Amino acid sequence: MKGSPQRKERTSRHSERRGPALQNPFQEFQSYSFSTKNIPLDRIVQSTEAVMDQIRLGYEKLLEEEAKELVWMVQYNTIIKAYEVAERYVREIDYSAEDIEDFCFALENTQKIPYLIPGPAGLYISALCNYAKEEEIVLKLSELKTEINLLGFRLTKGKRLLIEGDGGDFTGIGLEGGDLVVEGNAKNWTGAGMRSGKILVKKNIGLHTGEWMMGGEIHVGGRVRGLGNIVEGKVFEREKMVFPGKVRPPNMYY
Amino acid sequence: MKEEHSKALMDSVWPRVKRKHLFPEIPVPKVAEPAESTEIEAAPKEGVGLEMKGKQMTIHPAFLTQLKGKMSDEDAMEALLDHGVTHYTFCPWDFYTYLMLYAESKRVMTDKDLAKQVANHFIDVVSDTHCVKKKKTEIPQLYRHLTKGVIEETMVSLYQEIWGMDLGCSPSGKRKKTREAVIRRLTRIPYLDRTRWPESMQRFARSIKPLLLEQQEEEKGGTGKGDNNPLGDHDLNHYSHEEIDQGLRDYARKSMVLPEFREVVEDLADELKEAGYSMEGGMGRGRGSPLDADILFYMKLAESYSLPVRKTIVEKKGSLHPHSHSPWEVGSPYHDVDVWTSFGKVMPGITQIWKKREGKGRGKVEGVPDCLIAVDSSGSMINPRKTLSYAVLGAACAADAYLRNDSRVAVYNFSDAPMGGKEVLDYTKKREMIYRSLCKYFGGGTALDLEDLIPLVQNRKNLDLFVITDMKITNLETLIGYFAQINNRITAVHIGENPYSSRFEKAAENKKNISLFAVKRKEDIPNIVLGKIKEYFRETF
Numbered sequence: 001m002k003g004s005p006q007r008k009e010r011t012s013r014h015s016e017r018r019g020p021a022l023q024n025p026f027q028e029f030q031s032y033s034f035s036t037k038n039i040p041l042d043r044i045v046q047s048t049e050a051v052m053d054q055i056r057l058g059y060e061k062l063l064e065e066e067a068k069e070l071v072w073m074v075q076y077n078t079i080i081k082a083y084e085v086a087e088r089y090v091r092e093i094d095y096s097a098e099d100i101e102d103f104c105f106a107l108e109n110t111q112k113i114p115y116l117i118p119g120p121a122g123l124y125i126s127a128l129c130n131y132a133k134e135e136e137i138v139l140k141l142s143e144l145k146t147e148i149n150l151l152g153f154r155l156t157k158g159k160r161l162l163i164e165g166d167g168g169d170f171t172g173i174g175l176e177g178g179d180l181v182v183e184g185n186a187k188n189w190t191g192a193g194m195r196s197g198k199i200l201v202k203k204n205i206g207l208h209t210g211e212w213m214m215g216g217e218i219h220v221g222g223r224v225r226g227l228g229n230i231v232e233g234k235v236f237e238r239e240k241m242v243f244p245g246k247v248r249p250p251n252m253y254y
Numbered sequence: 255m256k257e258e259h260s261k262a263l264m265d266s267v268w269p270r271v272k273r274k275h276l277f278p279e280i281p282v283p284k285v286a287e288p289a290e291s292t293e294i295e296a297a298p299k300e301g302v303g304l305e306m307k308g309k310q311m312t313i314h315p316a317f318l319t320q321l322k323g324k325m326s327d328e329d330a331m332e333a334l335l336d337h338g339v340t341h342y343t344f345c346p347w348d349f350y351t352y353l354m355l356y357a358e359s360k361r362v363m364t365d366k367d368l369a370k371q372v373a374n375h376f377i378d379v380v381s382d383t384h385c386v387k388k389k390k391t392e393i394p395q396l397y398r399h400l401t402k403g404v405i406e407e408t409m410v411s412l413y414q415e416i417w418g419m420d421l422g423c424s425p426s427g428k429r430k431k432t433r434e435a436v437i438r439r440l441t442r443i444p445y446l447d448r449t450r451w452p453e454s455m456q457r458f459a460r461s462i463k464p465l466l467l468e469q470q471e472e473e474k475g476g477t478g479k480g481d482n483n484p485l486g487d488h489d490l491n492h493y494s495h496e497e498i499d500q501g502l503r504d505y506a507r508k509s510m511v512l513p514e515f516r517e518v519v520e521d522l523a524d525e526l527k528e529a530g531y532s533m534e535g536g537m538g539r540g541r542g543s544p545l546d547a548d549i550l551f552y553m554k555l556a557e558s559y560s561l562p563v564r565k566t567i568v569e570k571k572g573s574l575h576p577h578s579h580s581p582w583e584v585g586s587p588y589h590d591v592d593v594w595t596s597f598g599k600v601m602p603g604i605t606q607i608w609k610k611r612e613g614k615g616r617g618k619v620e621g622v623p624d625c626l627i628a629v630d631s632s633g634s635m636i637n638p639r640k641t642l643s644y645a646v647l648g649a650a651c652a653a654d655a656y657l658r659n660d661s662r663v664a665v666y667n668f669s670d671a672p673m674g675g676k677e678v679l680d681y682t683k684k685r686e687m688i689y690r691s692l693c694k695y696f697g698g699g700t701a702l703d704l705e706d707l708i709p710l711v712q713n714r715k716n717l718d719l720f721v722i723t724d725m726k727i728t729n730l731e732t733l734i735g736y737f738a739q740i741n742n743r744i745t746a747v748h749i750g751e752n753p754y755s756s757r758f759e760k761a762a763e764n765k766k767n768i769s770l771f772a773v774k775r776k777e778d779i780p781n782i783v784l785g786k787i788k789e790y791f792r793e794t795f
Contacts, residue, residue, distance in 0.1 A: 039387050041416035045444045098439055102457075109453060138435070140460055143362055 048102070051095050055103050056113055058089030059124050067117055074119055074149070074170065082120055083153060086127035097137040100128045104141055104148065118168055122150030129161050130154060141165035147187065152180040155197065169206075172199045175216060191218045192228065210235055210243065260285040260315040263331055271335040274389050278343050283311040283335060304334045304486040308494055311338045317484065324399040325392070333396035336389065337485050340381035341492070349493045349501025350508075351451070352377075357509075357518050358452045362459035366521045368466050372459045374488045375409060379458075380445045386417050387446065394419050400484055404469055408433055408440075408462070415441045429468070436461050490525040495584050498531055499554075506551050507558040512642050519547035548639045549689045556650035576608035622659035623716035623743075624681055627652055628707070629692055630723030632669040632700035635749070638693050645722045645749050649692050652720045652745075653685075663688050664710050669696030671703035678706055701728045704736055711740060719744040725754040734761040737768060744768045 142165035149168035155178025166184035175194035188206035204222035211228025235243040303317030346352040360369035439461035582605035590607040638646040662681040669675035675696040762768040
């Protein structure tokens with residue numbers, strides 16, 4: 001009696017007893033279309049990451065070539081050679097001043113960079129600053145736990161490097177006409193061998209300041225712990241010129 | 255705006271918002287009563303549009319009135335709700351994330367209020383950006399029409415850059431150059447990458463710091479306090495007690511650094527007290543005693559590493575049976591709730607739980623005995639209030655394990671006990687008192703006084719002893735002699751390897767009730783130490 005009226009009636013009565021037909025609880029999701037938009041942030045982050053990878057790679061290659069044993073001695077020859085290697089890699093990268101700052105923090109925080117050796121790191125950052133498109137570069141390094149040496153190496157004429165935080169040893173050595181400002185302190189051998197330009201250290205400065213300095217000016221807002229053997233140029237301590245001035249033995253503590 | 259209109263609007267908007275966000279478990283948002291919003295209407299500037307307490311969002315109709323003519327009420331309400339819901343579904347998501355972001359912000363800002371402000375801005379940027387990317391939302395329109403201060407303008411300029419929309423904002427005025435530099439830095443942060451939030455938070459704080467410092471200076475100069483965030487500030491009001499508890503536990507476990515934990519808890523101490531949070535848990539019992547961040551650290555860490563205790567034969571330990579009723583508090587177990595006397599409701603003040611009592615069992619049954627914890631706090635041990643002490647953490651884990659099994663714990667904290675360098679706490683279940691005793695540090699010589707120990711052990715056949723020390727105890731032989739006489743389960747944990755521990759090990763060789771556990775590298779990563787303590791627990795009991 002398939003499809004007979006009695007059977008149909010029985011079925012409808014049966015379904016009435018069971019209540020309304022069961023509904024899929026996820027029914028509403030079926031009509032919900034979900035699309036993710038592409039926003040400029042995606043592109044910015046992606047390109048920033050790509051640049052950072054290139055910068056990181058350059059630094060790793062520099063370490064491979066110049067600090068194979070993870071030991072790097074600061075000598076005239078080693079500095080020149082390491083800087084030349086750094087220049088070679090940096091020239092090929094298209095980056096901005098903000099990338100340099102990010103790299104400084106990546107040195108300390110990211111697991112991707114295996115080690116921070118302050119000498120080569122400083123030279124690499126100096127190369128990045130010297131080859132940057134921007135004339136003025138601000139590096140906010142006050143939160144860095146490690147002091148980076150050799151910042152501002154060979155800073156060229158027309159460039160201004162502002163370091164928010166402290167500089168390590170050999171800050172601004174071999175300066176070539178650039179303008180270097182350190183908001184905090186700088187350690188020993190600051191401005192050594194500089195030829196021209198101006199270094200302003202707003203707080204204190206260490207020993208051997210301006211060693212073999214050939215020209216330019218060093219201004220110190222706080223105290224100069226000791227002067228080096230200066231050939232030519234000027235050193236000011238709290239606006240008072242201390243070189244050339246009264247004969248003062250190198251590195252005299254005062 | 256009429257209240258009825260706002261409510262009708264909510265009825266039509268909320269289902270749409272809820273569906274858009276895939277049905278989050280959030281109660282229906284409320285529309286504030288006119289009395290609540292009169293203050294806002296009276297204020298010359300835009301007030302707060304959205305408030306969030308617990309999971310309850312409240313919309314202020316006065317805020318919508320102020321946006322009249324600029325955008326429709328419906329769109330404004332939808333944007334506010336999108337913003338609020340995304341805080342629950344994406345950022346900060348839970349209290350641990352909020353704590354972590356605050357701690358990262360504080361690292362850079364150093365000032366508590368500024369750190370909170372920066373963390374709030376970061377949370378807003380992340381959640382709004384997530385919403386704009388993943389959902390159809392009117393949030394950009396809302397930002398276009400909000401009244402903006404310097405920081406808000408910077409944030410809107412940032413949104414313009416990262417969302418690719420014109421929100422009618424461009425940096426101008428004397429700070430134009432600084433703001434442009436700030437925006438340039440802010441646009442580079444991967445806001446939507448959750449795994450990088452700690453690093454991103456620091457970058458965000460570092461970038462925005464100069465603007466906030468300038469604003470702070472101006473406020474000091476009498477320009478007036480910064481405006482309230484119209485989209486609501488993010489604070490502890492968002493979280494329930496359980497969420498706060500869980501957040502603190504996670505933060506202690508993941509950071510494992512006592513000074514960091516202390517700093518964060520002390521910064522938030524007022525809010526925590528205001529919320530009625532106390533170390534023993536529970537709510538609605540007044541402001542409670544002041545929070546001791548150090549004790550809380552060990553307490554939460556020990557809870558994170560809850561260790562199993564193997565049961566032993568205990569006399570007269572029958573099964574528990576329901577005996578009387580007591581009021582239920584948030585945080586109490588649900589399985590003890592008496593549904594009949596609670597009228598089927600789970601609500602403090604109404605719900606009741608069964609208080610269970612031990613029945614008189616026949617013969618011997620398995621149970622967890624009480625425990626006496628002897629902890630060495632002599633000069634050779636680490637001060638637990640300065641840095642993470644694995645000895646105290648081990649003792650805290652042991653205490654937590656026994657307390658969870660409804661056993662009592664006594665503490666004998668000793669340094670040069672015969673000279674008074676000791677603290678004795680009798681058997682109790684009061685967690686805070688136990689942890690307070692464990693965290694006490696004397697820093698003197700190391701000697702036990704058996705006269706203190708014997709009364710705590712005497713006549714207690716079912717008692718476990720837990721000794722944690724570096725074994726450099728001047729009267730070690732006396733202790734070895736005493737342990738040889740008793741038959742209780744004794745667990746000795748020695749920190750580091752030295753001749754004294756070897757002597758103890760040799761003496762305990764033939765005693766089956768004594769288990770010796772060595773933590774050889776005390777400076778090791780805490781996880782390794784905790785793992786070993788777990789092993790020790792499994793092997794011993």
